[in-house]
Amino acid sequence: MASLPIDTAKFTGIICAVPPAPRVANRETGQLRVDRETGRTVYQVGLCLMAGASADVVNVSVAGEPAGVQLGMPVAVRDLVATPWENEGRHGIAFRAAEIRPLSAPAPAGKGAGQ
Numbered sequence: 001m002a003s004l005p006i007d008t009a010k011f012t013g014i015i016c017a018v019p020p021a022p023r024v025a026n027r028e029t030g031q032l033r034v035d036r037e038t039g040r041t042v043y044q045v046g047l048c049l050m051a052g053a054s055a056d057v058v059n060v061s062v063a064g065e066p067a068g069v070q071l072g073m074p075v076a077v078r079d080l081v082a083t084p085w086e087n088e089g090r091h092g093i094a095f096r097a098a099e100i101r102p103l104s105a106p107a108p109a110g111k112g113a114g115q
Contacts, residue, residue, distance in 0.1 A: 018071070045069060069101065
């Protein structure tokens with residue numbers, strides 16, 4: 001099925017709701033899932049996507065560990081796509097991103113005139 005790009009600029013905020021964790025490919029052996037293109041370990045991050053008065057938490061896969069991403073932290077997401085899937089009567093939507101990174105902290109406010 002086709003992947004559908006998601007315009008993350010439409011969200012009023014994206015926050016890490018579940019910290020990054022490596023995805024397991026085989027629960028019996030503990031083997032981790034590896035990205036076919038890069039060979040890097042695939043991580044899953046729970047993101048709270050906020051738009052107006054609504055919010056949804058979705059699990060997003062990304063190749064490589066998202067450095068610095070922690071619980072409750074605002075993040076930036078690059079190239080987010082949704083891919084519908086169906087397997088043996090089950091179905092859902094898989095989310096994947098090229099990158100998840102912390103938003104840079106705002107610069108500290110300097111002293112204004114007269115202070």
